[in-house]
Amino acid sequence: MTTTTTRSLLDLVPVIPVVVIDRVEDAVPLARALVDGGLPVIELTLRTPVAIEAIERIAAEVPEILVGAGTIVAPQQAMLAAAAGAQFLVSPGSTPSLLGAMTDTGLPHLPGVATVSEVLALLEAGYTEMKFFPAEAAGGAKFLASIHSPVQAARFCPTGGISISNAADYLALPNVGCVGGSWITPAAAMGAQEWTRIRTLAAQAATLGEHPGSAPG
Known part of the structure; x- marks a missing residue:
């Protein structure tokens, strides 16, 4: 998200569900389950053929959730996601053309970083909020x-390898606003359309922001 954007994606919920949807008919009930569980934000990844249509349906039928598009890896995807109704964008990395395309949509966006040099490059470009990906593989909470001390202006949403067992470690850090996690929407639950289970997992994740540094019992 650029410094000119007034609403911070990092301060909305402790965990942003990172979701892969294979069946477009699952989009709306999934979004409603997340809202009911206390997580009214979803990052729907552009990894399946139905992802754009799923964003359209959620945007049209579940206005109480903030729907974003993740895994933006090409400039044209930013435009497609914005046209479908996405309200924010997330990329796993950043290039000048990708940053330009995301900026051109006018939407809040979190470009991805994995090194200090990439963080500094985005700070120079006017960004203070970024996705840290792949979090666990790139050094995790210790990184x-x-x-934090040498690069205090940067804040992060770590994603990649985050789970209920380590999310609180990240959330306890002063330069982490939220984390992205796919554990809230496990493939088995999605395949079986177990919306009650997903609502329960969302409710559990929502409590992580209440007690930083410790996982719920």
Whole structure:
């Protein structure tokens, strides 16, 4: 998200559900389950043929959720997602053309970083909020803790390898606003359309912001 955007994606919920949808008919009930569980934000990844249509349906039928498009890896995807009704964008990395395309949509966006040099490049471009990906593989919570002092202007949404067992470790850090997690929408639950289970997992994740540094019992 650029410094000119007034609403911060990092301060809405402790966990942004990162979701892969294979069946477009699952989009609306899934979004409603997340809202009912206390997580009114969804990052729907553009990894399946139905992703754009799923964004359209959620935007049209579940206005109480903030729907975003993730895995933006090409400039044209930013435009397609915005046209479908996405309200924010997330990319796993950043290039000048990708940043330009996301900026051109006028939507809040979180470009991805994995190194200190990439963080500095985005700070120079006017960004203070970023996705840290792949979080666990790129150094995890220890990495973010170690760069906070020299790079205090940057805040992060770590994604990649985050689970209920380590999310609180990230959320306890001063430079982490939220985390992205796919554990809230496990493939088995999605396949079986177990919306009650997903609502329960969302409710559990929503409590992580209440007690930083410890997972719920």
